[in-house]
Amino acid sequence: AAVPSQVVPGADPSARHLCFAWGPAEVLVCETLFGRRGGFPSRREGGQGRAFPPGTLTACVAGTGEGGPSSSRLFVVRKDQDIYIQTLRKLFNESHGIFIGLQRSEEELAGKSRKAQLVQVSKNYRSVIRACMEDMHQAAILTRDPALHSQYSTQVSILSAMELIWNLCEILFVEAAAAGPLLLRLLDWVRLHVCDVDNMVHEVLSSENPSKHELFWNVVDVFVLQGRMDEARHLLSKEASANPTLVNMYKILDDLMKKMPVPSLGNTQTLTEMELKWQHWHEECQQYLQDGTFASNSHMESICKILLGDEDAILEKKDLMTTWYHFLVTRLLYSHPTVKPMELRMDLFLGGESSPEPLDTILMAAFEFELHQVIKECSIALSNWWFVAHLTDLLDHCKLLQSHNLYFGSNMREFLLLEYASGLFSHHSLWQLGVDYFDHCPEYGRVYLELHIERIPLNTEQKALKVLRICEQRQMHEQVRSICKIMAMKALRNNRLGSALSWSIRAKDAAFATLISDRFLKDYCESGCFSDLDLIDNLGPSMLLSDRLTFLGKYREFHRLYGEKRFSEAAKLLLMLMTAHIAPCSFWMTLLTDALPLLEQKEVIFSAEQTYELMRCLEDLTAGKSDKQKFQDDDIETMKVEMLRLALARNLARVIVKEGTLEGS
Secondary structure (H helix, E strand, C coil), rough: CCCEECCCCCCCCCCCCEEEECCCCCEEEEECCCCCCCCCCCCCCCCCCECCCCCCEEEEEEEECCCCCCCCEEEEEEEEEHCCCCCHHHHHHHHHHHHHHCCCCCCCCCHHHHHHHHHHHHHHHHHHHHHHHHHHHHHHHHHHHHHHHHHHHHHHHHHHHHHHHHHHHHHHCCCCCCHHHHHHHHHHHHHHHCEEEEEEEHHHHHHCHHHHHHCCCHHHHHHHHHHHHHHHHHHHHHHHCCCCHHHHHHHHHHHHHHHHHCCCCCCCCCHHHHHHHHHHHHHHHHHHHHCCCCCCCCCHHHHHHCCCCCCHHCCCCHHHHCCCHHHHHHHHHHHCCCCCCHHHHCCCCCCCCCCCCCHHHHHHHHHCCHHHHHHHHHHCCCCCHHHHHHHHHHHHHHCCCCCECCCCCCCCHHHHHHHHHHHHCCCCCCCCHHHHHHHHHCCCHHHHHHHHHHHCCCHHHHHHHHHHHHHHHHCHHHHHHHHHHHHHHHHHHCHHHHHHHHHHHHHCHHHHHEEEHHHHHHHEEEEECCCHHHHCCCCCCHHCCCCHHHHHHHHHHHHHHHCCCCHHHHHHHHHHHHHCCCHHHHHHHHHHHHHHHHHHHCCCHHHHHHHHHHHHHHHHHHHHHCCHEEEEEEHHHHHHHHHHHHHHHHHHHHHHHHHHHHHCC
16 A cells, blocks of 8 residues: 655655655655655665664664665654663663652652662662663674674763763762762762773783883873872882882882872861861972972872872873863862862863863763753763653752743653653553653653553553553543453454453443444354353443343343253243343344243243233234235244244143132132
8 A cells, every 4th residue: 555655845846855654653754756756665675773862863774775766765763763772671671660769769858868868869770871781791792793783882882971971960969079078979980980091900910010011100190190099009019129229219109199188078077177188298299399309200200290280290191091071080189189069160171172072061061060951962962861861850859950940831850751751652562661751740741641552552452451451540531441442343353252342341332332242142143152151141230331231141141040940030030131121122032932941841930920921022023023024034933933822822821720720729
């Protein structure tokens, strides 16, 4: 069948056109020479995809043409391609549990307890990112497919950048580290994320004689630049042991490094005390440098200059730092260790770069405490909504976004969560996670859930029951009826009457229940037995949904009573079905025929009054037919009527005799 398509307005009729057709979760886009071959091409071949920022769409090439003026390319455009990457499933699934736990946490926690809880939540998110990154790294190592290796390596880089950004936001916004502890947190951040020199460190330390290795002093410098003084001193001791002429110089430098004041996490000293100690230590370093104590060894002299915070000396080691934010933290460590959060500035750290990378832009915005700019830049740079949705939710719980509402009504947290959850709903199984995200969007979550849940393909009955349970728990009555009607129609088309009836009862659809009941009765007339007896026997109050369903349930009850030889109760029920007009007129002949075995029993079952009622029903049935219809009735129907009249007359005679005998006695 031809796919309905539209052409981009203003396109040149003689040139290629961009045609498109909307679907429930994706768009088909086709570039074609419209003048010769309109609409979508019929030939489809394999292709590859590329990712766009979350604010746009992700395009996956589903087919390409080969050469010629009429060749075409067909694209499948999805909103969020990352959710289809199998190795990212851990990220989505495990972060969902952390998100739900945060929403259900005790709101009455305040002060330090609440902050500690939020910091732990942030660390949990980061641990999930790191675990996913490690899995992706292993997958990249194990795969032999170059395309997959490239994809995994790209994802490792993206996840690494995500953790880097999240960790910095945790330090600056969630924990909101004060002056002193702030620098220690930033040092840990640099050590964790600046891994480019790890191989060099490992190579030197694993050599037979580290002090003779050509990269020995580079490793010492790296340790100093990252504030890892104990490791730097340990390496210098090896150099002093191998070179006795440097022992005195080493002892002085070792003593300076050992005495270097470091901020305390336990707040055992005030900032003033810390600054006084640091100033005294700084003057001591300055004195040794001016005295030329290290003049005979350029390496130790360079280290002393770094300890003094000499910017030129630090910049000389820029190849060992690899990133501007490493330089920032190193300079603060040796020039302003008690830096306060709002004193962080970004003036000189990018050197002469005129167009910073997206990651640099995000980190700069964080250091400048431009929280909304961080979220905006992450939304543009990253390929899915996961990061900004969860980070914004956490920051909202930290009460950092309370004053920022979007112009169209929803706040930023809810907007990003809605976008992320909407992407999950296009996946065949991750949609279940999206439900909980919608639940925690108080303004528009319910509306979004109602719209998205109607688009879930109900491929199996098990999936339909899962969707139905979600709707019932949230009192989404319209969606419940819709799902039940869809499943009832599917079951009916497959001739599964029991399932169709069950779904129609759940939908409380009287008209459809009547239709299916008629099908049950029709099948009974044709085969002489009921299907799905367990369902019909256990209808309970549900049979009151429609008169026809009530009749079906009661008629089945008549058969059960008859099978249990409870003839008197069966006779009363049969007569009630006819006289109360519950049974459809078209089924009266069947009911009267069912009465024949009861009329022929040795024991009289029907009383005289009941027999008269049966006679009246038979006459009403035959009198309601025109002469033409009577003429068209086959011999079997005529025989049934005669047999019924005879049986009713005989039963009436037996009843009169029996009742007369009883009166005479």
